[in-house]
Amino acid sequence: MSVQKPSIPQGTRDFGPVQVARRNYIFGIIRRVFEKFGFAPLETPTMENLSVLTGKYGDEGDQLLFKILNSGDFLNGKKGPVTAEDLAAGSKATLPKVAEKGLRYDLTVPFARYVVMNRGQLTLPFKRYQIQPVWRADRPQRGRYREFVQCDADVVGTNSLLCEAEIVLMIDEVLTSLGLTDFSIKINHRGVLSGIYQALGGVGRESDLFVAIDKLDKIGQDGVTKELLERGFPQAAIDKVFAYLQVGGSFAEKLETLRSMFGADGTLQDAAAGPAKGLQDLAEVQQYLQDFGFEHFERLDFDVTLARGLSYYTGCIFEVKVNNVQMGSISGGGRYDNLTGSFGLPGLSGVGFSFGVDRIYDVLETLELFPADAVSAPLCLLANFDAEGRPALLPLLRGLREAGLSAELYPEVSKLRKQFEYADKRGIRYMLLAGSEERAQGVVKLRDMRAGSEQTVPAAEVVATLQGLA
RNA sequence: GUAGGUAUAGCUCAGCUGGUUAGAGCGUCGGAUUGUGAUUCCGAAGGUCGUGGGUUCGAGCCCCAUUACUUACCCCA
Numbered sequence: 001m002s003v004q005k006p007s008i009p010q011g012t013r014d015f016g017p018v019q020v021a022r023r024n025y026i027f028g029i030i031r032r033v034f035e036k037f038g039f040a041p042l043e044t045p046t047m048e049n050l051s052v053l054t055g056k057y058g059d060e061g062d063q064l065l066f067k068i069l070n071s072g073d074f075l076n077g078k079k080g081p082v083t084a085e086d087l088a089a090g091s092k093a094t095l096p097k098v099a100e101k102g103l104r105y106d107l108t109v110p111f112a113r114y115v116v117m118n119r120g121q122l123t124l125p126f127k128r129y130q131i132q133p134v135w136r137a138d139r140p141q142r143g144r145y146r147e148f149v150q151c152d153a154d155v156v157g158t159n160s161l162l163c164e165a166e167i168v169l170m171i172d173e174v175l176t177s178l179g180l181t182d183f184s185i186k187i188n189h190r191g192v193l194s195g196i197y198q199a200l201g202g203v204g205r206e207s208d209l210f211v212a213i214d215k216l217d218k219i220g221q222d223g224v225t226k227e228l229l230e231r232g233f234p235q236a237a238i239d240k241v242f243a244y245l246q247v248g249g250s251f252a253e254k255l256e257t258l259r260s261m262f263g264a265d266g267t268l269q270d271a272a273a274g275p276a277k278g279l280q281d282l283a284e285v286q287q288y289l290q291d292f293g294f295e296h297f298e299r300l301d302f303d304v305t306l307a308r309g310l311s312y313y314t315g316c317i318f319e320v321k322v323n324n325v326q327m328g329s330i331s332g333g334g335r336y337d338n339l340t341g342s343f344g345l346p347g348l349s350g351v352g353f354s355f356g357v358d359r360i361y362d363v364l365e366t367l368e369l370f371p372a373d374a375v376s377a378p379l380c381l382l383a384n385f386d387a388e389g390r391p392a393l394l395p396l397l398r399g400l401r402e403a404g405l406s407a408e409l410y411p412e413v414s415k416l417r418k419q420f421e422y423a424d425k426r427g428i429r430y431m432l433l434a435g436s437e438e439r440a441q442g443v444v445k446l447r448d449m450r451a452g453s454e455q456t457v458p459a460a461e462v463v464a465t466l467q468g469l470a
Numbered sequence: 471g472u473a474g475g476u477a478u479a480g481c482u483c484a485g486c487u488g489g490u491u492a493g494a495g496c497g498u499c500g501g502a503u504u505g506u507g508a509u510u511c512c513g514a515a516g517g518u519c520g521u522g523g524g525u526u527c528g529a530g531c532c533c534c535a536u537u538a539c540u541u542a543c544c545c546c547a
Contacts, residue, residue, distance in 0.1 A: 383506090415506095421506095
């Protein structure tokens with residue numbers, strides 16, 4: 001019988017004690033900020049019915065869903081047996097008969113489902129945050145996993161742009177609290193993008209245009225030009241696109257320039273929608289931020305080329321990039337005017353965003369921004385000298401724990417060297433020594449493993465001393 | 471789904487144009503006046519070189535297949 005090497009599925013990871021502690025550190029900061037801004041926690045099941053998930057993320061998204069094979073005799077389920085015709089018609093035809101559940105792909109759709117199912121009980125506007133893993137059957141690569149945790153905060157039931165402004169504030173506060181300073185909160189508006197498309201006079205496909213211009217910083221002007229030509233956009237239209245994309249200046253200056261350009265192209269007729277609405281919304285968000293006294297406008301970047309996640313966003317769009325680190329966006333979001341519509345509840349506007357914890361983790365690790373105490377280890381290790389010491393050590397250990405101090409006794413009698421190495425490797429700050437010498441004098445020795453210094457304290461005062469040090 | 475790259479000790483990797491018993495660092499374990507780590511020194515264990523075929527007198531190295539991992543594209547946190 002051959003022993004097989006154990007492994008874990010592609011794109012998944014184990015998290016050791018240090019990683020868990022560091023991840024909890026990130027979760028803690030995010031949770032604190034979310035709650036400070038008035039969001040309430042929500043958790044939804046790991047699996048959803050496929051009817052809830054499919055069709056919400058586009059064809060590509062459907063392919064990235066993890067489907068759960070039905071339990072029992074899945075070839076002969078309640079929807080009838082899988083026939084030769086089903087198989088001949090391909091997986092798409094066979095799937096509904098063998099799988100009715102899937103792993104959640106993001107947190108926004110389950111949230112929408114929750115809102116619809118509980119519409120009678122919810123007080124609107126409803127603000128919820130959700131920190132849970134999601135799964136995508138993607139090809140893993142740098143900063144991209146098949147199982148990762150999202151931290152979402154969404155508001156439904158209000159059109160107020162105050163929400164958008166607060167999203168900027170939350171992103172800035174979370175990232176600043178994590179020690180990040182050099183990042184850009186990119187903001188754009190679906191209306192601005194569609195205005196650019198309208199200005200072209202209806203050539204090409206809108207989505208092709210957005211996908212191409214989103215890559216500007218990656219493949220450059222030549223690359224975008226090439227891609228647009230391949231998609232059937234005439235050179236004249238492409239020139240016009242770049243005229244828009246190259247708009248520069250401050251937030252306000254960009255708004256002003258774009259307004260006059262859209263005016264010249266005649267795309268501002270409908271003041272309640274399209275580019276007019278987009279520019280107005282962005283101006284309002286900026287005004288809110290100013291009124292808030294937002295101090296980091298240099299981090300807020302009105303980026304006309306930002307065009308991500310357009311499958312359901314209808315208003316403002318956000319994305320956050322950490323500069324000087326090779327990593328995709330660590331946060332993104334936007335407003336969606338009709339997310340609950342597909343579940344039979346039209347007219348509910350929502351806006352939300354999400355932090356990608358796994359990417360933030362990688363960034364913090366790259367930049368060495370984790371605090372040293374973001375590890376979980378007991379405060380103190382009691383050295384185990386000999387059996388004679390145990391009658392005194394165990395009550396002491398208990399006393400430390402009752403005082404709320406984490407402590408442990410090295411479980412077996414062994415060489416001190418080994419016990420010190422153990423404490424060092426686990427990051428235990430203090431080592432408590434009570435061998436025959438100390439016992440004879442009624443004292444214990446406390447060694448600070450970080451400083452390398454030792455002090456002798458009366459046995460009766462150990463708890464108080466350690467409490468003072470902790 | 472498309473295109474590359476890699477696969478040798480627990481980990482990170484050497485291994486020259488194919489040539490005897492496949493190496494290093496780190497880690498693990500043991501020892502150096504039997505009460506002191508992070509920071510000394512010595513020693514040991516640990517590999518059928520991803521798997522299966524082929525070429526050859528001879529393969530870790532060349533060829534084919536296969537699997538896994540990885541990077542990039544599409545798309546996305």
